[in-house]
Each structure stands twice: as C-alpha cells, then as structure tokens.
Amino acid sequence: MTAAPPTTDSEAAAELAHLAKQVARHTAAYFQQDRPEISDADYDALVQRNTALEAQFPHLVRADSPSVRVGAKPAAGFAKIIHSRPMLSLDNVFSDDEAREFVARVRRFLNLPDDADVRLRAEAKIDGLSCALRFEQGRLVHGSTRGDGAIGESVTPNLRAVTGLCHNLPVGVPSVTEIRGEVYLSKAGFAALNARQAEAGGKIFANPRNAAAGSLRQLDPSISASRPLAFIVHGWGEMSVLPAATQSEMMAAIAGWGFDTGSLAIGNASTDDCLAFTADLERRRADLPFDIDGVVYKVERLDWQESLGQVARAPRWAVAHKFAAEQAETRLEAIDIQVGRTGALTPVARLAPVTVGGVVVTNATLHNEDEIARLDVRVGDRVRVQRAGDVIPQVVCVVPGNGVRGAAFVVPDHCPVCGAAAVREEDGAVRRCTGGLTCPAQRHERLRHFVSRNALDIEGLGGERLELFAAEGLIQGPGDIFRLRGQRDALLALPGFKDKSVDKLLAAVDDRRSVSLDRFLFGLGIRHVGEVTARDLARAFGSAEAVAAAALDETAIARLTAVNGIGAVVAQALIDFFAEPHNLDTVADLLAQVTPRPLPPVLQTGLSGKTIVFTGALAKFTREAAEAQAQALGAKVAGSVSAKTSLLVAGPGAGSKLAKAQALGIDVLDEDGWLALVEATLTAE
Numbered sequence: 001m002t003a004a005p006p007t008t009d010s011e012a013a014a015e016l017a018h019l020a021k022q023v024a025r026h027t028a029a030y031f032q033q034d035r036p037e038i039s040d041a042d043y044d045a046l047v048q049r050n051t052a053l054e055a056q057f058p059h060l061v062r063a064d065s066p067s068v069r070v071g072a073k074p075a076a077g078f079a080k081i082i083h084s085r086p087m088l089s090l091d092n093v094f095s096d097d098e099a100r101e102f103v104a105r106v107r108r109f110l111n112l113p114d115d116a117d118v119r120l121r122a123e124a125k126i127d128g129l130s131c132a133l134r135f136e137q138g139r140l141v142h143g144s145t146r147g148d149g150a151i152g153e154s155v156t157p158n159l160r161a162v163t164g165l166c167h168n169l170p171v172g173v174p175s176v177t178e179i180r181g182e183v184y185l186s187k188a189g190f191a192a193l194n195a196r197q198a199e200a201g202g203k204i205f206a207n208p209r210n211a212a213a214g215s216l217r218q219l220d221p222s223i224s225a226s227r228p229l230a231f232i233v234h235g236w237g238e239m240s241v242l243p244a245a246t247q248s249e250m251m252a253a254i255a256g257w258g259f260d261t262g263s264l265a266i267g268n269a270s271t272d273d274c275l276a277f278t279a280d281l282e283r284r285r286a287d288l289p290f291d292i293d294g295v296v297y298k299v300e301r302l303d304w305q306e307s308l309g310q311v312a313r314a315p316r317w318a319v320a321h322k323f324a325a326e327q328a329e330t331r332l333e334a335i336d337i338q339v340g341r342t343g344a345l346t347p348v349a350r351l352a353p354v355t356v357g358g359v360v361v362t363n364a365t366l367h368n369e370d371e372i373a374r375l376d377v378r379v380g381d382r383v384r385v386q387r388a389g390d391v392i393p394q395v396v397c398v399v400p401g402n403g404v405r406g407a408a409f410v411v412p413d414h415c416p417v418c419g420a421a422a423v424r425e426e427d428g429a430v431r432r433c434t435g436g437l438t439c440p441a442q443r444h445e446r447l448r449h450f451v452s453r454n455a456l457d458i459e460g461l462g463g464e465r466l467e468l469f470a471a472e473g474l475i476q477g478p479g480d481i482f483r484l485r486g487q488r489d490a491l492l493a494l495p496g497f498k499d500k501s502v503d504k505l506l507a508a509v510d511d512r513r514s515v516s517l518d519r520f521l522f523g524l525g526i527r528h529v530g531e532v533t534a535r536d537l538a539r540a541f542g543s544a545e546a547v548a549a550a551a552l553d554e555t556a557i558a559r560l561t562a563v564n565g566i567g568a569v570v571a572q573a574l575i576d577f578f579a580e581p582h583n584l585d586t587v588a589d590l591l592a593q594v595t596p597r598p599l600p601p602v603l604q605t606g607l608s609g610k611t612i613v614f615t616g617a618l619a620k621f622t623r624e625a626a627e628a629q630a631q632a633l634g635a636k637v638a639g640s641v642s643a644k645t646s647l648l649v650a651g652p653g654a655g656s657k658l659a660k661a662q663a664l665g666i667d668v669l670d671e672d673g674w675l676a677l678v679e680a681t682l683t684a685e
Helices: 009-031 040-056 096-109 187-200 208-216 221-225 247-256 271-287 302-308 369-375 443-450 463-471 484-492 499-511 517-523 531-541 544-552 556-561 568-579 581-591 623-632 656-664 671-684
Strands: 080-082 120-126 129-136 139-145 151-153 176-185 229-239 265-269 292-299 318-322 326-339 344-356 359-365 382-388 392-398 422-424 431-433 514-516 595-597 611-615 636-638 647-650 667-669
Touching (some): 009 040, 096 271, 096 302, 120 229, 129 208, 129 229, 229 247, 247 265, 265 271, 292 302, 344 369, 359 382, 443 463, 484 499, 514 517, 517 531, 517 544, 531 544, 568 581, 611 623, 647 656, 656 667, 667 671
Parallel strands (some): 359 392, 611 647, 647 667
Antiparallel strands (some): 120 265, 176 229, 326 344, 326 382, 344 359, 344 431, 382 392
C-alpha cells in the first residue's frame, strides 16, 4: 500500500530520515550479514519511495540518502581494499516504458536527435556477490568485494579457488587490468551445499545469493574452497589501456583472456531487441541453471559511456530491468507466531507446498497483525504467494471464492515462547515480547547486548562463547555470567579452554562486578533506551532500584517524562519492561552480583549547554572517553553536525562532518585543542 504523499517539509524530512535508516539497516543485512530481512521487491519499493520524495523535495536530500550510497561498509575481520575506480550500483527500471525512458534520457544527455539509434548490450543479471580482481603485468594482485563502493573487503585467498577465475592473464593484456563480476552458486550447487550443511548440522542458506556471499566471505579460505562457487564477468574497472571501442567488444576480449562472460547476452542491439530478450529470459527463468533477477542494459559505445558519466551512486549509461516477483496459488493451512531475537512477534503462514520460480515454498511471512487485517487472510483460504527477489516468500492476497471461511486470526497478547506480555507501541506495527533477558527466543541477542562494548563490556565473552555456554547450560540469564567462577571445572572441560584462558575470562567478569549505572541500564536492553537515555535516567534517579520504582509508580508517565530527554514512548517502554515480573526477577538477580556506580555530578562550566560533535579517528583518547568528559563538563554530545552544533572535535580522517561544520562556520578543534580546552575549563572552575 502506497503511503500518502507528505504535504510539508517537516513531514517529508521525517519520512526521508526514516527511509534512510530503514534502507541502511536492510543494506547492512544484505551486504554485510548475508541475511536479508525483507524481499528485493520490498527493498526496491523503499528506494523508489525515497527517490520520489527527493524529486518532490530536492532541498531535503540527506547525506545518508540511499540515492548517494552504494552497498554497505566492509565488515570487520577483513583487510580493506580501496577501489581505484568506484564500484557503482545500478538504477532500476521495472517496465518496458521505464526502459524506453532510460534510452530517451541517454539521447537527451548526449544531445542526440529523438530518432538517433542508441545501440545497447543486454546481459542477464546474475544474483550473486560483486567482486573485483586486480591484475598487474598479468598477475593477480588482489581480489575484493564491492563493500560500500569505495572500499571493499580483501578476499584474495578465497577467490583463488573460484571456478571461472583466472590467476594469470595471457601476454599482451593491459599492464593494469581490473576485472569485475559476480561470484555465484548454481542452483544445483546450492542444493548440494545445503544438503551437506544439513547433514553436518550446519547453517542452511535461504537462497543461492546468500550462500555464495556467505561462502566467499569466510575468514578461513579453505571453507570457500570447499564450496562450488563460480565467477562470471560483467565488466571492468581500472584499465591502463582499453583494447576495444564498445561494451561487447570489451567483453569478447575479456572472454579471450580466459574468463567466463556468460552466454545470456546480446550485443549491438536495439531497445526493442533488448526488451524481447528480457521477456524471453523472464519466461525461461525457472529453467536456467542459476538465479537471475533481471537484465542489465548498457550503452554499447564506450566514448558515449565516458560522456554520460555517473550520478552519485550509479552510471548514467546502464540500468537494471528487474523482473516482476514470481507468484503461485496454494492453501493456507495454519498461522504460527515466531518470536524474533529482538522480541518481535511475526505471523508466519504455513502453506500447502507449492513451487514458485522453481523452488518449493511451504512458509511465507505475513509481516504483522496490520497486514493480516489488510489481507483479511484466514486459515483455510486459498492465497497467492510470491517470492519477491527470491528471498522471503510472502502472501500477496486472498484468492476470491473460498466458500466458508475460518475465524479471523488474532495475534496473541502474550509471548508464545515465555508467556510474558506482548505489547504493541502506539505508533508501531509490530507487537513485541516484554520478556527481554528472560525470553529464550531473545536470550542470545540480549546477552550479546548485555556484554557488548557500550554496556558491561566484558572482554573475551563474545557471541560464540555465549552460544557455547548457553548450549552447555552454564548461562541462561545475565546473572549466570557472574556465577561462572563456580563453574570453573565445567569451563575447563570445554574444547579449547585451558587454565590460562579460563582464568583470564573469570578475571574479566569479576572486573565488571562494579560498573557505572548508565552502562548497567543500557545493558538491560530495554527498548528505546540507548546510551544517552540510560545516562539521563542514571543522573535523574541515581540507582536501578529507583528507576524501577518510578516505572512501577501510579504516576509513572509523569515521573519519567519529567526527566529531560525522556518522552512518552521511552516512558511506556520502561513501564512495560518493569511491569513484567520475570524482568524484575532478572534485575534483582543481577543486583545481587553487580554494583552499579552512580554517575558523578555534572559540573556547571563554560561548556554547559553547548553541543559538541566528535568525528574522525581519535588517537589520543577513545570516542567514549571524550564524550563522557564533555558530558561531565555539562555539554551535550551529538552524532551529527547541524546549525545547533557549538563545536566539532575532528581527528585524522574527518570527512563530511568537518566539511559541513566549516560550511556552517562552526568552531573546529583537533585533539590537542580539545585537551587544552578541557584543561582551561577545569582550571576556570
């Protein structure tokens, strides 16, 4: 359902901010975690909505807009590779008319007559992981993922084992040659990999694209080598010399160097030829040996490509014609509720098995209770299902003529896993379990948050260890972490644990038996309570018991919203959290093990009330230490630069924030300048 268009700048700005956050989240899930949460079609819809709003309100385009960002930042654990030429994304079209308009834009930009013959190359768009291979003097120097378009992850050892990838090029190729393409898994390879994973009790991949990305982005190259990955070329990056004048001639040259450039392509084609090619591929899509999600059109002439150039994130000379989502009809046999790792209750449709796009589908998401009401879907209905983007199947609509229908489905108001109350925020579509740290469905994610850097920051207790300890029955709740010292023998019995490593871990746990109150509150994982809010609560109430008492008071809303920075949404989240008896028990158990320290009083200084932003790679102090110091001196710390910013502290590598501060005439200090200001402020007091 299309949202109503905003009528004011403030409405548009709010929606653009929401869209930027949503797209960034789903981009990270897709590119960094290889675990998409929504379909390609839903993702495309978010981007299209953002594009339409920016066209209507061009003065509100954000620095973090999806229209100026490519991919996601490289993940930790891999060395970084700076691309000599950006690895851009592609704009999308979804109809023949939009494809024709792309060609018309090319003509207009090049000042060509309306009837000028613009020849194109059309290539099947394989759904995989984009990579770049850099050769110097014919030898492979390094291979990398696209990353955020400017910086990728170095995966050279992993790429060396991929089928269709050359390690050395023949004599006569350009001295610098960068080949770009897609690492993918065939449908047969994907099925075989998942069969092996299931037999070994390993991760089952949702689709070939996720499997390919997860297989290549392994810190252990032997894992990549054990999987049937393949590589197909779709273009090039830096070239010391271009050996041809057209896109198709270049691809022929690259094929001559030993690379697989694919057979599903036509060159020197008219717009009509390309559209016919696309329609034919879409009809044959299910029978192809690998997944494709569209066809890419590229202007043939390289001199025209050079003249056309690019916009912020995509070339003007190429576009992806995306396929429509594939659909089928089946019977809805049941609706179950799944509880996610953040407590969200998601209704899932259990379906009579149906083949959609060559894949047997038995489950589909129903998103939330609003979507169930909108569809008016009930058990026993015949429904239409689609695999949008071949990621997450979803129910599109109820097929009319079902006869006698079942009762309307009601989403439960208690968590089906732990029994805690499940509440829906006034302005939200999702119902969430309030069980928090006590709910088994949320336990792992909540424990990871509890020990994370900005919470209790327990060194050596990461996600893998938490999972292992939970599986062994050593940790069920956060209080159990502080009882591990009594489980020393059990820890030593685990594989890979020796006296030294166990003693180091136990010492790290004991070191966090006293933490600042704001860290303790943040670690509880209460919805909407971030680091700043936790600090506001800590300063206002002074103890965890006082925060709980305020949330349980008859005048809780008034007491909580009286705190500067606490609004009604946060107040309700606190009330919901402490109203759940299991959460009260968990907090009481923790307080028997941990002593939260009150925060020092805020000084009234020359920095009081000023808003400070820290940016860049701070070398002489951590970002957290600098922010805490600023707040102790009465200043406010913000994450972005605006007209309200009083001061920017910029370390090496400061980028857009520094440029914006300078444009707004905001004072800027380096690290030494900040330390001098702090000393002067303290001396003045």
